[in-house]
Amino acid sequence: MTFRLYDTATREVRDFVPLHEGEVGLYVCGLTVQSEPHVGHVRSGVNFDVLQRWLRAKGFAVTFIRNVTDIDDKILIKAADQGRPWYNLAGDMHRELTRAYESLNVAAPTYEPLATGHVPEMIELITDLIEAGHAYPATDGSGDVYFDVRSWADYGSLTRQGVDDMEPAADADPRGKRDPRDFALWKGRKESEPETASWPAPWGRGRPGWHIECSAMAGKYLGPAFDIHGGGYDLRFPHHENEQAQARAAGRPFASYWMHNAWITTAGEKMSKSLGNSLTIPAVLERYRGIDLRYYLVSAHYRSHVEFSFDALTEAATAFARIEHFLDRAGEVKVDLAALPDAFVAAMDDDLGTATATAVLHDTVREGNRALAAGEDASGAAIAVRTMLDVLGLDPADPAWAVTTGDDDKLTAAVDALVKGLLHERTVARAEKDWARADAIRDRITDAGIEVTDTPDGPTWTVN
RNA sequence: GGUGGGUUGGCCGAGAGGCGAGGCAACGGACUGCAAAUCCGUCUACACGGGUUCAAAUCCCGUACCCACCUCCA
Missing domain, CATH: 1.20.120.640 (Anticodon-binding domain of a subclass of class I aminoacyl-tRNA synthetases)
Structure with missing residues (x-):
């Protein structure tokens, strides 16, 4: 049977036809590691893990790349607020994210590239774009490099928007842009930013713009053309629109299909906007097993909005x-x-x-x-x-x-011995039809947080 | 202003012209010493108003409400 998927670009469910028979190249935008992952974050992880597992079950050889963004404005700001190096915050949060994925049985991708590890690939791509006339270094000496939105006629096609209909970027810092909608490929270093958060480039020291990393890394590991690109719904614009524009403007066909998972909200509100401290993965896992949370996420379609409760x-x-x-x-x-x-x-x-x-x-x-x-x-x-x-x-x-689950085998064995002794006494009482005594013993066990179940093969116990 | 999505029974959540998704909860029955589990049965819903059609939750028009994105959010 043919696998069919909803392609955000064409807005319809269509047959999946891989570029190379029997193989799938899959790129998913992972997270910016700036805070503890919450339920909404891992939905994407779980959804695309299911996709990857299904493709493998169908016999495809899947190359699955899921990146981690470990340098951006928010990481720098939060780390500064917390008085620690940005790479320490990013590293810690990356480990938290990995733990969250593991506790939900989200399989590791083929490779998990970091943005900071791919600056040369980004510089290469930016250089190509400048040569092709689709990007330009800012003339104000800031060291920024921008993508020239007006130079790429197809810009806006992924999300079906015309450039003229877009709200001009309200962001504070339009230093040296030709058009307010032009977006940064490279951001020149500012004096206020740590030296460690900059890399050498032909345009001066600086750091990558947000979107360029994904185009560069997808290209490196999956080639100029690949099958499926996924991520959260909000990444459609600007992130994915920009990724596609800069890759195609550099002569790379890029993704054949775009998949986006819908939201998890609380009180009708996007999770990242609510406080959501109780909704971080470590907090939820204090109350529920990972497998239960995963079942909850899987039982809804990935394109359906879920109101978490x-x-x-x-x-x-x-x-x-x-x-x-x-x-x-x-x-x-x-x-x-x-x-x-x-x-x-x-x-x-x-x-x-x-x-x-x-x-x-x-x-x-x-x-x-x-x-x-x-x-x-x-x-x-x-x-x-x-x-x-x-x-x-x-x-x-x-x-x-x-x-x-973190079962302690020794402890389990000890409890088992104790409970079995009590259950034996109860079995004797039941055999004598001394129901009062049998129930008293069961109540004692129940009070200890252990549930007794009678089966044809004798009683069993489980911890509640 | 532009683009897109949503509203389904007590609750969660599928479906996308005809044939009662599924789960949870509730109620009745079977089984069990009693429970638990399990099985059988009951509860016939699609925001509102029009329209198309032999047939509409599903298509069309309109209305209401909700949500997302519009340049560094999964």
């Missing part, structure tokens, strides 16, 4: 527990891509329809539970369920989750 997250965790419980009851099975239900494949092939795919997952769980209730073999359903979860990055048996 802890109630909805709790509901998602309950729904996911139902799936896990079925797998527990059905016993061990192996992942087998051939076992994916047709409806699941169709849903995923249709622009990554994870919400519909989730419905198939639940249908299969019910089918399996029905078989178990009838005393029949449920291994077929179990294999299908586990494989679907695997494709979505939600397989509970994936060792990746062990990172967050």
